[in-house]
Amino acid sequence: MTATSPIPQQHIDCSCRLPLFALFGGAAVWLALSSVFGLVASLKFHAPAMFANCACLSYGRAFPASQLLLVYGFCIPAGLGVGLWLLARLGRVELAKPFLITLGAKLWHLGVLTGFIAILAGENTGHEWLEMPRYASVILFLGFLLMAVWAFVTHTRRSEPALYPSQWFILAALFWFPWIFSSATLLLQCFPVRGMTQAAVAWWFAGNLLNVWLPLVGLAATFYFLPKLAERPLQSHYLALFVFLTLIVAGTSTGIPAGAALPAWMPALSGGAKLLMLVPALALAAVVVLTLRGSTAPCGGGPLCFTKFGAWSLVIATVLLALTACPAISRVTDFTWFSHGRNALVLYGFFAMTMFAAMYFILPRLAGEGSVCPHRVRAQFWLSMLGTLLFAFSLVIGGVLQGLKLVNPAIPFLDVAKSSLMPFRISTLGEALLLVGNLLFLFNVGFALATYYRARCRRVFTDATATLEPAGVKS
Amino acid sequence: MKSAATIFLAAFLALSASWAAFVLAPQLQLGREPQAKATGTDNLYPVARPGLAKQGAEVYRSLGCVYCHSQQVGQEGVKCEVILTEAGTNASVTLAALAKLNTELGQPQTLAALPKVLMPVADVPTAVPIIKAIAAVGAKAEARVTPVGADISRGWGLRRSVAQDYAYDSPVQPGTRRFGPDLANVGLTKPDVNWHLRHLYAPATEIKGSTMPPYRFLFEKHKRGAKPSPDALQFADEPGFEIVPTDDARALAAYLVSLRADAPLVEAPFTAPTPAAPSTNAPVATNRVASLPYTASELLKLPESSK
Known part of the structure; x- marks a missing residue:
């Protein structure tokens, strides 16, 4: 582990295999299940009487269940898996204690399963983005700690001392999540604070999760894979540092909605932070444009397309967030489908797409050549891209139209509710495309894992049969 | 950014600042706020909800009503x-x-x-x-x-919601979406428990064209026998059957009726x-x-x- 004798790339990938298979495999399953429940929830708006006799499929349970699976089931494990691989690859070091990290991943998935069942059974905590009950939160927290500690140990053992921008983002994210998650769990579920303080804590947590943690992890991947796939150096480390610092300073305070029933300085401070988010958004746009300038690498629906689409989605989503800092705009967009659409743009458009790219890059290195079929990757790109565009933008536009009617008291509320149904139908179409894309992703990941294990079994089998012959000769 | 320590320091400074502003400060400012008096009276506000309504708040939370209904009124x-x-x-x-x-x-x-x-x-x-x-x-x-303001004109409240209104709710459910109407004062506008029960069972019978899903699993449907249940709801389109609300349905209706922010306060x-x-x-x-x-x-x- 000294700088003089670099560890072969295969050894590093080999050390990552078990934990990453656990993280990616689980993430793919949860993502597909999340889309199923998301679709069930959306259908409620098309046919309200559907499943009227089933409590666990009511909108108020199916929707948070699908959100939980998307954020905690897919985004966080996928992000951790990619982050672990980047830490090992960039530090030129084997992953420390892969077995314990795998155990952490299994614990995490167990926590997600527990939370998922609890929400369907009605144990929802009532705090958005933190719906799983206390017992599930504890399992999730332990799982995360187990993975984060060994990720950090891996980092300290690195043989390449210079830090690449991706490593800053991952290290900050490893530090960020335990703090926000433990604060929110302790103050909302273990020792609940009183009244609106709960809402402030929950909004603070959600803002940090959506506007800091996910961008940190996603950008770590973007800043590694975008230059790699475009075959151009990252332009530039200083701009990346600027994105990093402005993102953590502004993003962490963006959670409080404008009209919240809290002392006025809180929404005002949060509004200022939302406006400041323009700075990292524009800096990120500059990084992407400058890095891709002059690149001749073909896109063609491969991982580069996913990464580019993801980065631009984050830029647009952050600009949309900054727009809501203006009271005249937030007055219209608050309480509508708008935030829903923006969240979809962050979760699907940015984070999931960036992770797909990273996983499609990493999986062949872990599971062997030929384990990921480029045609199916391309098919998934088009499905996910179209699905995300339809899903997110119809909700954003529908939200604005809905909001314009909502602020006009002359229009009866029922008309407002009904007028948003048309954009919502388009968004459901997008959701259906996403479901197909996510099923294809599940198939691709499953296929890669199966390819690896089949090859391994075959090797074991040939070894076993090979040793039998001399034994037979001897006797 | 030469070492992990610098990164952790930057992250620590950024996060601790927002933690102080949005976790610590609200606790100091609101967490121990005493009951207020409604302006011009000696009546303390807010009061804890009655027992059944408190159980209803749990049903409201468990069914995730907050994903469609906000409970906060704004004013311009x-x-x-x-x-x-x-x-x-x-x-x-x-x-x-x-x-x-x-x-x-x-x-x-x-x-x-x-x-x-x-x-x-x-x-x-x-x-x-x-x-x-x-x-x-x-x-x-x-x-x-x-x-x-628009919310006031829609009849969703007499004044804007303030932190005091939620002092005894846990978890608080202010909500961020209005796919259904705001419910902060539904107890003022719709004070009839039976209306809520009928509406929960079949929203369209009470509000023509309602987009709300029916919550039939909160009710039991029996053939009407010799002794009809005293709590049964009557629906014209289901002759011969009686619809009996479960405890959850009754608690939820009691909670909805208890939703009212009608005390004038210094800040509102x-x-x-x-x-x-x-x-x-x-x-x-x-x-x-x-x-x-x-x-x-x-x-x-x-x-x-x-x-």
């Missing part, structure tokens, strides 16, 4: 007016005093048909010296505060709409609070959760 501002309620014994002195405020008010017809809106003012503190000046000549005036003042001809000079707000369907002992009872 207030309309504040000075109203003359009594002319006093000496009309000419009163008119002279009014003329000092505004020459047009010096006309004798000002004193006809009281109570009368004298003038709009910016806020209550601006109104106080005017009211004092009028009181000095033996007449009586008061300030009327009317919140304005309002005056309830004046009846056409008030028979009393007492501030209208007092009547409003006194007419709450709580008994006096319930209003005075201190809430259980005061930790």
